[in-house]
Amino acid sequence: MDIGVGVIGAGTVGGGVIEILSANTDVIEDKTGARVALRHVAELRQDLLKDLSLNGATVSNDALALIQDPAVHVVCELIGGMEPAKRFILAALNAGKHVVTANKMLLAKCGQELAEAAIKNNVQLRFEAAVAGAVPIIKALREGLAANHIHSIHGILNGTCNYILSRMTYEGLEFEETLQQAIAKGFAETPPDLDILGHDTAHKCQILASLAYSTRVSLDEIPVEGITKITHLDVAYAREMGYIIKLLAIIRKVEGEIEARVHPTLVPETHLLASVRNEFNGIYVESDCADATLYYGRGAGRMPTASAVVADIVDIALRGECRALPPFVYTHDIAVRDIGLMEGRYYLRLTTEDHPGVLGQVCTTLGRHGVSIASCIQKSQSEDTPVHVVLMTHETIESGVVAALAEIDQMDFITEPTQLLRAL
Amino acid sequence: MDIGVGVIGAGTVGGGVIEILSANTDVIEDKTGARVALRHVAELRQDLLKDLSLNGATVSNDALALIQDPAVHVVCELIGGMEPAKRFILAALNAGKHVVTANKMLLAKCGQELAEAAIKNNVQLRFEAAVAGAVPIIKALREGLAANHIHSIHGILNGTCNYILSRMTYEGLEFEETLQQAIAKGFAETPPDLDILGHDTAHKCQILASLAYSTRVSLDEIPVEGITKITHLDVAYAREMGYIIKLLAIIRKVEGEIEARVHPTLVPETHLLASVRNEFNGIYVESDCADATLYYGRGAGRMPTASAVVADIVDIALRGECRALPPFVYTHDIAVRDIGLMEGRYYLRLTTEDHPGVLGQVCTTLGRHGVSIASCIQKSQSEDTPVHVVLMTHETIESGVVAALAEIDQMDFITEPTQLLRAL
Numbered sequence: 118m119d120i121g122v123g124v125i126g127a128g129t130v131g132g133g134v135i136e137i138l139s140a141n142t143d144v145i146e147d148k149t150g151a152r153v154a155l156r157h158v159a160e161l162r163q164d165l166l167k168d169l170s171l172n173g174a175t176v177s178n179d180a181l182a183l184i185q186d187p188a189v190h191v192v193c194e195l196i197g198g199m200e201p202a203k204r205f206i207l208a209a210l211n212a213g214k215h216v217v218t219a220n221k222m223l224l225a226k227c228g229q230e231l232a233e234a235a236i237k238n239n240v241q242l243r244f245e246a247a248v249a250g251a252v253p254i255i256k257a258l259r260e261g262l263a264a265n266h267i268h269s270i271h272g273i274l275n276g277t278c279n280y281i282l283s284r285m286t287y288e289g290l291e292f293e294e295t296l297q298q299a300i301a302k303g304f305a306e307t308p309p310d311l312d313i314l315g316h317d318t319a320h321k322c323q324i325l326a327s328l329a330y331s332t333r334v335s336l337d338e339i340p341v342e343g344i345t346k347i348t349h350l351d352v353a354y355a356r357e358m359g360y361i362i363k364l365l366a367i368i369r370k371v372e373g374e375i376e377a378r379v380h381p382t383l384v385p386e387t388h389l390l391a392s393v394r395n396e397f398n399g400i401y402v403e404s405d406c407a408d409a410t411l412y413y414g415r416g417a418g419r420m421p422t423a424s425a426v427v428a429d430i431v432d433i434a435l436r437g438e439c440r441a442l443p444p445f446v447y448t449h450d451i452a453v454r455d456i457g458l459m460e461g462r463y464y465l466r467l468t469t470e471d472h473p474g475v476l477g478q479v480c481t482t483l484g485r486h487g488v489s490i491a492s493c494i495q496k497s498q499s500e501d502t503p504v505h506v507v508l509m510t511h512e513t514i515e516s517g518v519v520a521a522l523a524e525i526d527q528m529d530f531i532t533e534p535t536q537l538l539r540a541l
Numbered sequence: 542m543d544i545g546v547g548v549i550g551a552g553t554v555g556g557g558v559i560e561i562l563s564a565n566t567d568v569i570e571d572k573t574g575a576r577v578a579l580r581h582v583a584e585l586r587q588d589l590l591k592d593l594s595l596n597g598a599t600v601s602n603d604a605l606a607l608i609q610d611p612a613v614h615v616v617c618e619l620i621g622g623m624e625p626a627k628r629f630i631l632a633a634l635n636a637g638k639h640v641v642t643a644n645k646m647l648l649a650k651c652g653q654e655l656a657e658a659a660i661k662n663n664v665q666l667r668f669e670a671a672v673a674g675a676v677p678i679i680k681a682l683r684e685g686l687a688a689n690h691i692h693s694i695h696g697i698l699n700g701t702c703n704y705i706l707s708r709m710t711y712e713g714l715e716f717e718e719t720l721q722q723a724i725a726k727g728f729a730e731t732p733p734d735l736d737i738l739g740h741d742t743a744h745k746c747q748i749l750a751s752l753a754y755s756t757r758v759s760l761d762e763i764p765v766e767g768i769t770k771i772t773h774l775d776v777a778y779a780r781e782m783g784y785i786i787k788l789l790a791i792i793r794k795v796e797g798e799i800e801a802r803v804h805p806t807l808v809p810e811t812h813l814l815a816s817v818r819n820e821f822n823g824i825y826v827e828s829d830c831a832d833a834t835l836y837y838g839r840g841a842g843r844m845p846t847a848s849a850v851v852a853d854i855v856d857i858a859l860r861g862e863c864r865a866l867p868p869f870v871y872t873h874d875i876a877v878r879d880i881g882l883m884e885g886r887y888y889l890r891l892t893t894e895d896h897p898g899v900l901g902q903v904c905t906t907l908g909r910h911g912v913s914i915a916s917c918i919q920k921s922q923s924e925d926t927p928v929h930v931v932l933m934t935h936e937t938i939e940s941g942v943v944a945a946l947a948e949i950d951q952m953d954f955i956t957e958p959t960q961l962l963r964a965l
Contacts, residue, residue, distance in 0.1 A: 133830070137688050137830060141688050141689070141690065141829070141830070144687075144688070144689065144690050145687055145688055147755040147870060147872045147873070148683055148687055148752075148755055148866075148870065149683070149684075149687050149866055150866070150867070150870075151687075245685075251830070251831035251832065251834060252834060253677075253680070253681050253684070253685030253686075256677070256680060256681075256684060256685055257677050257680075257681075259572060259573070260573075260677070260680060260852060260855070260856060261669075261677030261680055261849075261852055262677075262848070262852070263569055263572055263573055263575075263851070263852050263855040263856075264561050264565050264568070264569055264847075264848050264851035264852055264855065265565070265568065265848055266565065266568050328572075331571040331572055389816055389817075389837065392813055392816040393813075397833075404848075405565070405844075406557070406561060406565070406675070406844040406845065406847060406848035406851075407675035407838060407839065407844070407845050407848040407849075408675065408838070408839050408842075408844070408845055409821075409837075409838060409839070410675060410676060410677075410836075410837060410838035410839075411835070411836075411837035411838065412834075412835075412836060412837075413813065413833075413834060413835035413836075413837070414831060414832070414833060414834035414835065415831065415832050415833070415834075418832075420829075420830040420831070420832070421830065421831050421832055423688075423830060424686070424688050424689055424828075424830035424831040425685075425831075427687070427688035427830075428684060428685055428686070428687050428688055431684070431687040431688065432684060432687075435865070435866065436860055441859070442572075442573055442574070442859065443574070446571060446572065446574075448571045449571070
C-alpha cells in the first residue's frame with residue numbers, strides 16, 4: 118500500500134523527514150514492505166526548501182490545503198509550539214488523516230483533547246519523536262513492555278541539560294560556561310529556558326507517566342526543578358561521594374499513587390544512567406516481568422528525530438487499516454503524590470562560618486526532624502571565608518528535610534541558603 | 542478481539558507465559574485494548590502445571606491437538622531445540638495459526654523455511670524472545686529503526702558469558718570458578734557448552750544479521766569463538782590498558798559485504814557496552830539517521846523471556862487481521878566477509894622465556910607482516926619462569942596478525958601459543 122505523506126514545517130526535523138523520504142525509501146521497503154512517499158510540503162519560508170529533494174511533491178504555504186490534499190494520508194506536524202500546531206493537528210484528525218507529531222509541549226498540555234479527536238475520527242495520532250528522539254521509548258513502553266506493570270521510569274530526557282552536566286562533571290567547568298558551549302554547538306535553543314529550567318523534561322515526563330499508568334496526569338502536578346542552581350562544586354562533592362548529577366524525570370507508583378517529578382538527581386556512578394553522557398538520552402524502566410531495561414540514544418537533532426517520525430509513518434502504513442493503539446488511554450484516575458511525602462536520600466551543601474559547634478547544631482536540628490546523616494565532607498579553606506559542609510542523609514522523608522532546612526538557614530552562622538539535591 | 546493462546550511446553554518460559562496470562566491481563570487490556578486468554582496447554586510433564594493458574598484452559602499432552610484446537614489462535618512453541626519444535630511450528634503455521642517462539646537455534650538454522658511457511662499461510666511468526674529476552678531489539682531493528690540503514694550492531698547476547706566475564710573482571714576469579722558459580726545460580730545450562738563456546742550468541746547473531754540487512758546469512762559462515770580460553774590474566778591486562786573483555790556478536794556492513802562474527806572482544810571501558818554487567822544483555826546499534834542507540838535488559842530467565850513472548854501475542858492480537866511484517870525478508874544476497882580481511886586492533890599475550898632480544902624479534906616479525914605496536918606491558922616475574930609480554934597493535938588486517946603469529950609461535954623462546962584477542 119502506498120502512503121502519501123504531508124509535512125507541515127520544513128525546519129530542522131521536517132527537513133530531516135523530507136531527506137529520509139527522499140534517500141531511504143529503499144531500506145524502508147526492504148525491511149517492511151511499506152511504500153511511503155512525500156506528497157506535499159507546507160512551509161512559509163520557502164528558502165528552507167531549496168536544498169531538499171522534493172521528488173515532485175506539491176509545495177504550498179498553506180497547511181490547511183495540505184490537510185485537504187487527497188494525496189496526503191499522513192500529516193506530519195513539525196512546526197512545534199502551541200498554536201497554530203494544535204489547530205492544524207485537530208483539522209487533520211477531523212479530516213480523517215493520520216497525524217504524526219514531535220510536539221511534546223502540545224501533547225503534555227492537550228494530549229487528552231487530541232487523543233479524543235483521533236479516536237472519534239478513527240485515525241492514528243503518533244508521537245514517538247516527542248520523547249527521546251531516536252530512542253523508541255514510546256513503542257517499548259506500549260508494545261515491548263505491554264505485558265508489564267511498570268514499577269518506575271528514570272529518564273534523562275533533555276540532551277542540552279545532559280551535555281551541560283557532563284561537561285561540568287568531566288571538565289570541571291561552571292554552569293554558565295558550558296551553557297554557552299551548548300548554545301554554540303547547537304544543542305541548546307535560544308533562549309534555553311525550556312531546557313535548563315526543566316520544563317522540556319517535564320513535558321516528556323507527563324507523556325511517559327500517562328502512558329505507563331493509563332491515567333491522566335496534569336502537567337501542573339509535576340514538580341519541576343532545573344539545573345541552573347547546580348555549581349561545579351556540587352558536581353565535584355557528589356563525585357567524591359560516588360555520584361554523578363543528572364537531570365531526571367522520575368515516575369513511580371508508590372502506595373497506589375504516582376510520583377512524577379523532574380529535578381537534578383545524584384545517580385550512583387555504577388548505575389547505567391551515570392554512563393549516559395553528553396547530549397544523549399537514556400531511559401531506565403523497571404517492571405514486574407521484564408525487570409530492568411534501558412533505552413539509549415540521541416534525544417534531539419535533525420536526523421535522529423526525523424528517524425522516529427518516519428518510523429511512525431511506516432507503522433501507520435502497515436497498520437493504518439486495522440485496529441491501532443489509541444494515542445492515550447485514561448482507564449485510571451490516579452493521584453499524583455505530594456513531593457513532601459517522597460522518601461529518599463538527600464545531599465545538603467551548607468555554607469557556613471567556620472565556628473566550633475556548627476556541625477553539632479545542624480545535625481541536632483536535622484535529627485529533631487527525623488533526618489540522620491550517612492556521610493559528611495568538610496573542606497578546610499583559608500581562614501575567615503565561609504566553608505562548605507556537605508551532608509548525605511540516610512533514607513528519610515522530604516518534608517522533614519525541608520522543615521529542618523527552614524530552621525537551619527535562619528541560623529546566624531549560615532551565610533547562604535543551603536543547597537538541597539535528591540539522590541537516587 | 543479476544544485472542545486464544547496455546548502454550549506448548551510449560552517449563553521455565555512457558556510457565557512464565559502462563560503466569561502472565563493469569564496475572565497481568567488487566568494491564569494488557571488497559572494499555573492496548575487487547576484481550577488475550579490462555580486456552581490450551583500441551584505438556585508431557587503434567588507435574589509442571591500443578592502450581593500454575595490455568596483458568597480453565599484445556600490441558601493435554603498432545604501438541605498437535607493443541608494446534609488443531611479451534612479456541613487457539615496463537616501457538617507458543619516453548620520447548621526449544623530442533624525437533625519436535627520445528628514439526629510443531631510448521632504444523633501450526635500450516636493450520637493457519639500464528640506462532641510465537643523463543644527458539645533461537647531453530648530460527649538460526651531454519652529461519653527461511655519457517656518464514657516461507659508463515660508467508661504462504663498468511664499468518665505471523667514472531668520471535669522477540671529469541672534474542673536478548675526482555676529487550677525489544679527485534680522490534681527496535683524492524684520498526685523503531687525502520688527508516689535507517691544499519692551501519693553496525695555490537696551485542697552482548699549471552700547472559701551466562703557476560704556473568705562469567707563480569708565476575709572475572711570485578712572479582713579477579715578464574716574462568717572455571719565463575720562458570721561453577723553461574724551454574725549454581727541457574728544462569729548457565731548444564732552442560733553450558735552452547736553458551737560458553739559462543740554458539741548461542743552465534744544463533745542470535747544470525748537472526749540479527751538477517752533482519753538488519755534483509756539477507757540470507759548462513760550460520761556456518763559466522764566465525765565463532767567462545768570465552769573458554771580467557772584467563773583472569775587477560776582480563777587484568779586488558780583492564781590495565783583501559784579495556785573490558787566482553788563476548789560480542791558483531792555485525793557490520795563493510796565494502797558491500799557483511800561482517801558477522803562472535804568472539805571475545807576488548808571493549809574500551811568508556812564505551813556503554815562496558816557498563817553492561819553481570820547477566821544482562823546489551824545491544825549497541827549504529828545507523829545512518831538515528832546514529833547510536835542502545836537497548837539493555839535481561840536476556841534470559843522465566844519472566845523476562847515470557848514478557849517478550851506475551852508482547853508478541855499482544856501485537857498479533859492487535860494486528861493479526863492486517864498486513865504484518867514477514868518474519869524474515871530476503872531481498873538481498875550479500876556475502877559474508879572473510880574474517881581474514883577484518884581490520885582492527887589486536888591484543889596479543891605472548892608467553893616467553895625472559896631473554897634479551899625477545900621483544901625485538903617479535904616486533905620485527907610483526908612489522909614484516911605490516912603490524913605495528915601501539916602499547917606494550919611486560920611484567921617482571923621471578924627468574925627462570927616464562928614471562929608475559931602483552932602487545933596492543935595499531936589498526937591492522939587480521940590475516941597479517943595471524944601470519945605473524947604462525948612464525949612467532951615457532952620461535953624457541955615462546956613457551957605457549959600466543960593468545961590473540963580482538964579489540965573494538
